[in-house]
Amino acid sequence: MAPTPDWVKQLKPSGPQGHELLAAERAKSDLPVEQLSELLFTKEVLQKKQRILNVLKSEKVFDKSQNYFSGRTDRFEKALARAKKLRNLRVKHNWDLDEYRTATELISEPGPYGLHDSMFLITLREQGTPEQHEVFLKKAKNYEYIGCYAQTELGHGSNVRGLETTATWNSKDKTFTIHSPHLTASKWWIGSLGRTANHAVVMAQLIIAGKSYGPHPFVVQIRDLKTHEPLENAHVGDIGPKFGYNTMDNGFLLFNHYKAPHVSMLARFSKVDPDTNKYARQGSPSLIYGTLTWVRSTIVMQAGSVLARGVTIATRYSAIRRQFQDRDAPQGEKGENPVINYTMVQMRLLPLLAATFALHFTGKAMMDLYSENQKQMNQGNKGREDPNQRGAGPEETQSGSDILADLHATSCGLKALSSTIAAEGLEMCRRTCGGHGYSSFSGIGPWYADYLPTITWEGDNYMLTQQVARYLLKSARSVLANQAPNNDTTRILTDFRSRSEIGCAFDIIGSDSDIVSAFAWRASFLTFEALKHRDEQKKPWNDLLVDFYRLSKAHSQYMVVKNFHSALTAEETRGGIAGETLDVLRKLYRLYALHTLEQEGSEFYVSGACSRNQISLARTNAVMKLLKAIRPHAVRLVDAWAFDDWVLDSSLGRKDGKVYEDMFYRASELNPLNRITVDPYPDSEVLFKRIEGRGEGVRSKL
Amino acid sequence: MPDFTSRIRPCYDGSLTLETERRSSDIDVEELACHLLSRDFLRRQRKVLQVLQGEHIFSKTQQMNLSRPERYRLGLARAKAIQRIVRRHGWDDDHYRMAEYLNDEMSPYHLHGTMFVTTIKEQGSEPQKAYWLPQIESWSIIGCYAQSELGHGSNVRGLETVAKWDPVKKEFEIHSPHLTASKWWNGSLGRTATHAVVVAQLLLPRAPSGKPTATRTGLPTATAEPKRVTAAEEEFESHGPQPFILRIRDERTHQPLPGIVIGDIGPKYGYASMDNGYMLFNHVRVPKEAMLSRYAEVSDEMGTLNRKGHPAVVYGSLTFVRGQIIMHARLVLARAVTVAVRYCCVRRQFRDRDSRSEDDEEMKVLDYPTVQIRVLPLLATSFALHYTGEYMYKLYHQSRQTIEKGDFGPLAELHSASSGLKSLCTMLAADGIETCRRAMGGHGFGGGSGLVGLNADYLSKPTVEGDNWMITQQVAAYLIKKMTEAVENREALPKDPTDELFQFYLKSRSHRVPQSIANEDGLIDDEAIVDAFRWRAADLSYRAYQARVVEQKPWTRLMIQLHSLSRAYSEQILVTNFYNSLDSTPSTLSEPTPLVLRTCFRLYALFTLDSFASAFTLTNAVSSDTIYSLPDVILELMADLRPHAVKLVDAWSIPDWLLDSALGRSDGKVYEDLFDRAHRRNPLNRVTFDPRWESEDIVLGSGDGGRQVLAKL
Secondary structure: OOOOOHHHHOOOOOOOOHHHHHHHHHHOOOOOHHHHHHHHHOHHHHHHHHHHHHHHHOOHHHOOOOOOOOOHHHHHHHHHHHHHHHHHHHHHHOOOHHHHHHHHHHHOOOOOOHHHHHHHHHHHHHHOOHHHHHHHHHHHHOOOOOOOEEOOEOOEOOOHHHOOOEEEEEOOOOEEEEEOOOHHHOEEEEOOOOOOOOEEEEEEEEEEOOEEEEEEEEEEEOEOOOOOOEOOOEEEEEOOOEOOOOOOOOEEEEEOOEEEEHHHEOOOOEEEOOOOOOEEEOOOOHHHHHHHHHHHHHHHHHHHHHHHHHHHHHHHHHHHOEOOOOOOOOOOOOOOOEHHHOHHHHHHHHHHHHHHHHHHHHHHHHHHHHHHHHHHHHHOOOOOOOOOOOOOOHHHOOOOOHHHHHHHHHHHHHHHHHHHHHHHHHHHHHHHOHHHHHEHHHOHHHHHHHHHHHHOOOOOHHHHHHHHHHHHHHHHHHHHOOOOOOOHHHHHHHHHHHOOOOOOOOOOOOOHHHHHHHHHHHHHHHHHHHHHHHHHOOOOHHHHHHHHHHHHHHHHHHHHHHHHHHHHHOHHHHHHOOHHHHHHHHHHHHHHHHHHHHHOHHHHHHHOOOOHHHHHHHHHHHHHHHHHHHHHHHHHHHHOOOOOHHHHOOOOOOOOOOHHHHHHHHHHHHOHHHHEEEOOOOOOOOOEEEEOOOOOOOOOOO | OOOOHHHOOOOOOHHHHHHHHHHOOOOOHHHHHHHHHOHHHHHHHHHHHHHHHOOHHHOOOOHHHOOHHHHHHHHHHHHHHHHHHHHHHOOOHHHHHHHHHHHOOOOOOHHHHHHHHHHHHHHOOHHHHHHHHHHHHOOOOOEEEEOOEOOEOOOHHHOOOEEEEEOOOOEEEEEOOOHHHOEEEEOOOOOOOOEEEEEEEEEEEOOOOOOOOEEEOOOOOOOOOOOEOOHHHOOEEEEEEEEEEEEOEOOOOOOEOOOEEEEEOOOEOOOOOOOOEEEEEOOEEEEHHHEOOOOEEEOOOOOOEEEOOOOHHHHHHHHHHHHHHHHHHHHHHHHHHHHHHHHHHHOEOOOOOOOOOOOOOOOEHHHOHHHHHHHHHHHHHHHHHHHHHHHHHHHHHHHHHHHHOOOOHHHHHHHHHHHHHHHHHHHHHHHHHHHHHHHOOHHHHEHHHOHHHHHHHHOOOOOOOOOHHHHHHHHHHHHHHHHHHHHHOOOOOOOOHHHHHHHHHHHHHHHOOOEOOEOOOOOEOHHHHHHHHHHHHHHHHHHHHHHHHHOOOOHHHHHHHHHHHHHHHHHHHHHHHHHHHHHHHHHHOOOOHHHHHHHHHHHHHHHHHHHOHHHHHHOOOEOHHHHHHHHHHHHHHHHHHHHHHHHHHHHOOOOHHHHOOOOOOOOOOHHHHHHHHHHHOOHHHHOOEOOOOOOOOOEOOOOOOOHHHHHOO
């Protein structure tokens, strides 16, 4: 393509310029953006982020300009180059784990070392014995062993007990034989496995003398350390292109009677004695379930910031994009209306903006609670239970405080709710951007695609809700039997019971804390309803799954509302920000809560938590007023999330509002398709006539 | 690669599973297929499929691995191949469209055969048609349609590109005054087209005071008042957007003509094979004949605009296009549901919690109500869309006749009904694809689901032809107008079904008893269902009328309420049409199909009712007892439908080749296919990488220190 002519370079967008519009938006509100950012992240973290960002920006390999154009193999190749560079930078700048994670987050694309850095190292550390740490962990930390975590199989996802891969103990030569009896036993979806890893933690059914002992982790070498070719009888590869995550080599792995030494079974919690050939459990794995709880808490907290990216882009663009004149605008008034003035756009965006804060504070509260209890547990409670008596599932462990058990059970539901809010919210943000939201340059689509698997991993969102329901039913039974442990869930259930013959009257529109009570009421009501179905009417478990799903959702929504509310009343928050900021945050809280309440109106109404009239008022009056009140602060509120333009990688979400200039620049200057001149006529077999900057003809790609 | 893998089999046999499923239902699939799609359609589908399958170029195995330029290249190659096949076989238009449907990607030629030629046919004068149509039909020129701009989408009056009349030279000057005037998103423009229909604001010299610059013949139109443009163009005034046909590239070199800058706008969520483009003009001169002048023409002598005839006929064809979009939406949704239903039968997870025996097999996930509630209502929805699509075609043909007789009465009803329905149906389909994809767990995310590309390509539908959220405003405005008329003149003779509904509503408003739809014995009153949907729509219309006309509330503040109104009104149409179709099915279909279709009707209606439960109670449409009993009723309906699920999706007759899905294969060989795609058809597995971070080589043994990667950045 000919270079862009001068007359094009001189063109400006019509009407008020994007930077003027955003400046006007920022002038509408005096919300102290920096102060709010510091409340969300702390000053120290913000500075650290900036420092790391500067390092990343100066490295050419992290340049993003061609990301949106490349094919799968190229994308993976680049991602590997980036992962290597990142590791080099970590060594060079002596970054600690936290800094390294920050850098990964800033690059925000899944990388080929992803599973090595996370699940592989964590599993070795947590489930390995000191001897195994010596054999595996040292080399893994050095990246001599590059690993992955192979649990999911082609035919089995969330159900660990259904795994088909077997590890059979051979008493003669003291080895395990790892084997895939069916095609559906193939490990599948395993991140970093496809092309990168030379080792894997493999979850397999342990079999000793014909008896199965359930799934256990084994460290298995799968590729030669020098040639990087798969070892004999281990068959491994990448599973192909996906909806998103194409920079990651999710892989498959099959074993054909593969022999692994005794040391490969991670033996901190259970082992096979090589002399007696007996199986034995030792220690308590509840710390591991703690890790799972921690992982879910981070998912909740991340959901807030994941969604905030989409909301930032959509909010800024909606303040610039204009469409149609206001139907009621006075005759002669010029110009179209920025779409953010439409209540219809506000209705889609502002509740999501409120949700970003709600999820952030909820995740934070969970992590605080987790670390608090983790500390307590490490001090007391050791060796309280008999390891041979416990069941295999996390929901059946008794150890740790009642609060942690409560947190563990409820974290499943929150993970499900928050990742669904984030994923659906991102898609909503993309659609709110109208036609341009569909362009990769919006930055939302590709981000959404990479985020989507979160809905499924760490437990499919729909399946997880069963665990929550099971726990809630158990809690309700304990309340009925007057044997309830002391935690938040049993407290709200007990409250509900105590008022069952009095009823309630919550002032959902007038009182912030009554909103929390109304959410608690509805969740409790649904819990006892479900219990009635199950215990009294003896309905089959399977028939109740939809009820359970609703129940889990109701309970998680209660948790979010409660945590958001307590964050606002916490000393830490009130001390950190000005009164007016707190007031805006309170409005966001009310918007999130009342919007949710109105969406789920019939459950609140049926449970008696509030009246039909209140729901109707919430919808037509309270929510509309909140939208209007929050509207002027919208741009500053998203500014507080402090996303650098480099991270957003979006034309529409630019901080300076140069939306159209950037769209045009990317299309005309960065777009490789425009270097190609085609022969368009159907009777000619020639497709590409000429490609600038490339001598040779186009190879066949089929 | 060592290969013990060719010997091993999945744990459960997928083919056997689907066979069992098919045996559990007595639906006559072929009969139902003919009922839904017609014998002609099915015959054509078989014929075209056979030809396309035989050509390697249409093989989809590698397309998900390709980069954007490669995808476009492949798209162009396929578009050319289809043209040659059409000529070779002497196919008619229906066959050509079938080929496009089966090829299943946006062809770079798409706009040539649709909007480009349609606009010339509908807006060109007789001499213009005589000049251009032969060139279009012989493909000596290739066209596109350039309306949207970088800064303006749905609002045609906001377009910035101008066509200024030069009264001396008797020609137009096309110009882009700002960056936001750049044409944008226009399909086939980026790399392919040689010509474009460009929509631009027509600027004519301002007449000496007192004389109008526009005269009208024929019927009056509702064009905007002439508005002033910019200070520099004081002496010109705008006459609104008009279509111009322009030559934009040189036929030989295929380079843009002087003064025109064109390019592709870059990668998008889907549509990778289409070159959506941008275009800017720098004072480009074109002859007077460039303006398509069937309805308006600039007079040489006076430089004034003469309007003639009524362009309302054009809205008629827009309505037809919307009807097509709905019929397409049902097939797209059916495709997603086909994949989800089949895979969820083959996929197993967990044993039943109530099961007592360790030896019980794991359950098919479609037996989980949490999966059913996502998939089965969508299965029912595909039928709901079908019967309304049929109704739209009927409505279009009926109105077409009266319009041509000069009677525009039903046009408003038609236009209003079609825009709201289009908005609802595309949204149902787009969201439905995504729901199905997620209902399939992890594999739904993989390329082998076949829904990844479908999702991306279809998602633009809610935005093209008017953003769904904006378009609903038209429906609401129309309903408010109708309600105002009904209130003001309660005794008027109803002109259309909406009038009838509103008059009925106004008469019974004061003594409405909320309907009870289902009783505890599980008996369902179908007529009451229809009544509830109609009542909700009427009541919401009345509330909107109250808020806007009586209380004079600002329009922007009401937008959300109006959006719900539009949706309620469209749902009422879907439910009514579905219900009406039930009467005629028993005569054409053998048992149990009519019964199963009735279950589909109930499931669609009650699922929708449950999702909007509070709106139905707040409007007094249904009693709160009904709302309370709905979850159980829905559970039972799903249990009734469950055994027929596989056969129902079979009836949509989506060929495996089109599904391109390992999960949705009609023979159930899900895992074999997934593995085959990963293991044997995945180019990434042909490369051995060097994973050690200390080595700068990315490909093992390349010894280039990663320079090859940097060169690609």
